[in-house]
Amino acid sequence: MPSKKMTAKKSTGGSAPRVVITLEAADDVSDASQSDEMDVASDGSHHNDFCIVCRDGAVEPNSLVCCSECPRVVCVNCMDIPAAFQHAVLADDVLFQCICCYISQQESRRRQENGPSRLPYFGFHYSDGRPVLDRFLNIRATLELSLRAQISSAPVLFVHLKIVDYDATGGSFDLAYDFLKPYFPCGGLERREVTFDIATTAKAANYQRSVDSMVRALKEQGKWDRVVIGISDHTDNDNGDPFAGYDGKKRFIAARVDNFLDIILKPWQGLVDHASESYLWFFCCGALVNNIESFKTLQTSILRHRMSAAVAFTAPRFQPSFTSHLLLAFAEIVLLERFAIHNSFPHMLGQSFKLGRHTDIFLMTPDKDQLTVTKYCWTHIDHRPWGHYLPLLCPSCGVGNAWRSASKSRVYTFECTNHPCRTSYTFKQPEGSRMLHPGKTGSSCWISIPWKY
Numbered sequence: 001m002p003s004k005k006m007t008a009k010k011s012t013g014g015s016a017p018r019v020v021i022t023l024e025a026a027d028d029v030s031d032a033s034q035s036d037e038m039d040v041a042s043d044g045s046h047h048n049d050f051c052i053v054c055r056d057g058a059v060e061p062n063s064l065v066c067c068s069e070c071p072r073v074v075c076v077n078c079m080d081i082p083a084a085f086q087h088a089v090l091a092d093d094v095l096f097q098c099i100c101c102y103i104s105q106q107e108s109r110r111r112q113e114n115g116p117s118r119l120p121y122f123g124f125h126y127s128d129g130r131p132v133l134d135r136f137l138n139i140r141a142t143l144e145l146s147l148r149a150q151i152s153s154a155p156v157l158f159v160h161l162k163i164v165d166y167d168a169t170g171g172s173f174d175l176a177y178d179f180l181k182p183y184f185p186c187g188g189l190e191r192r193e194v195t196f197d198i199a200t201t202a203k204a205a206n207y208q209r210s211v212d213s214m215v216r217a218l219k220e221q222g223k224w225d226r227v228v229i230g231i232s233d234h235t236d237n238d239n240g241d242p243f244a245g246y247d248g249k250k251r252f253i254a255a256r257v258d259n260f261l262d263i264i265l266k267p268w269q270g271l272v273d274h275a276s277e278s279y280l281w282f283f284c285c286g287a288l289v290n291n292i293e294s295f296k297t298l299q300t301s302i303l304r305h306r307m308s309a310a311v312a313f314t315a316p317r318f319q320p321s322f323t324s325h326l327l328l329a330f331a332e333i334v335l336l337e338r339f340a341i342h343n344s345f346p347h348m349l350g351q352s353f354k355l356g357r358h359t360d361i362f363l364m365t366p367d368k369d370q371l372t373v374t375k376y377c378w379t380h381i382d383h384r385p386w387g388h389y390l391p392l393l394c395p396s397c398g399v400g401n402a403w404r405s406a407s408k409s410r411v412y413t414f415e416c417t418n419h420p421c422r423t424s425y426t427f428k429q430p431e432g433s434r435m436l437h438p439g440k441t442g443s444s445c446w447i448s449i450p451w452k453y
């Protein structure tokens with residue numbers, strides 16, 4: 001007998017019978033939040049707390065200068081302000097233009113044929129446009145970020161909803177929160193973790209009550225500009241239903257995904273609706289999206305709950321810890337630098353190559369009442385031709401590592417070299433797919449596939 005070991009489970013998945021959960025006074029999610037009163041004390045006019053050039057903060061007063069055209073700030077350490085002008089630039093009628101706004105303005109001048117000639121960077125101007133300095137303002141460093149990036153300090157709320165007795169280890173979601181912490185020294189970043197069991201009407205009501213009071217306290221803190229909800233759960237292997245909790249005999253039972261989301265998101269919906277961006281991450285095994293019925297139902301639910309984006313994974317025995325790189329990239333590129341998730345997803349994937357060996361990823365982004373669904377797969381010429389899984393052993397003769405590959409105009413053929421087997425596979429590029437940042441050899445990269453059903 002091969003020796004065996006006991007270790008902590010990292011993957012999600014399982015099976016559980018479906019039930020329908022109701023709330024005592026069941027009302028529709030669509031009107032759950034519209035009447036919610038909300039403190040909108042802080043709004044989008046909030047400036048960044050960190051210098052866009054060096055990405056550092058400042059403890060000295062007046063050392064971060066706010067751009068009058070965008071939310072960015074530049075620290076005085078990054079600018080050579082001549083000593084004679086140190087006071088003049090602080091005057092009330094002086095406006096500051098950050099280096100990013102300046103460069104994009106000059107770029108648009110350059111693009112105009114016969115347009116106005118380009119001007120040096122003065123940074124500080126009077127309201128009539130006259131520069132304050134007598135020569136250009138030197139910037140001491142080079143930009144570490146893209147010109148369109150910000151270092152946003154608009155408030156972010158992380159909500160982690162975990163099924164009772166969740167046994168898959170790995171906290172990529174919490175890691176993203178930890179990564180952002182240094183950027184919010186004065187608050188504006190919070191994390192709440194809620195263990196849920198909503199399998200019966202009474203338990204669902206309990207969940208609702210306890211989350212309601214949590215949400216009330218959060219609303220008193222002000223407006224949450226971005227809300228990120230992570231759901232760590234198992235799903236039924238056959239029909240993709242998320243687990244809802246325990247029945248009377250302490251057996252897991254599940255609910256249809258729309259029923260599940262209506263209950264679990266209802267108390268958070270007010271925060272979601274008042275946020276300028278809201279994200280839903282499913283740390284659940286792939287049955288949720290691999291089952292066509294459940295995936296269709298999920299898509300309708302995402303629209304109904306008015307999320308800005310939702311992400312789900314296809315691995316049948318999904319391991320949340322492998323998503324750490326993707327979550328960190330999300331925190332940095334989307335939450336901090338404020339790039340739109342649908343544009344920056346390829347960049348996020350560029351930082352998480354290994355994840356592609358474990359799972360494909362679905363990104364769902366609503367556009368008015370339509371949902372755009374994109375599947376991202378990792379392709380490797382030998383291991384995952386066009387995102388397909390090549391069997392490790394030849395299914396006919398059982399020999400391992402027996403494939404000989406040939407490729408012709410992006411069609412890969414694999415043939416078993418075990419004489420006289422000759423079993424073969426052919427893989428074509430999926431229709432409409434696009435290769436994302438392929439390497440020099442083109443042997444491996446992520447691909448995006450527009451998805452519909």
Ligand SMILES: [Zn+2]
Pocket residue numbers: 051052053054055056074075076077078
């Ligand atoms: Zn700086």
Ligand SMILES: [Zn+2]
Pocket residue numbers: 067068069070071072097098099100101102
């Ligand atoms: Zn600016």
Ligand SMILES: [Zn+2]
Pocket residue numbers: 394395396397398399402416417418421422423
């Ligand atoms: Zn064979």
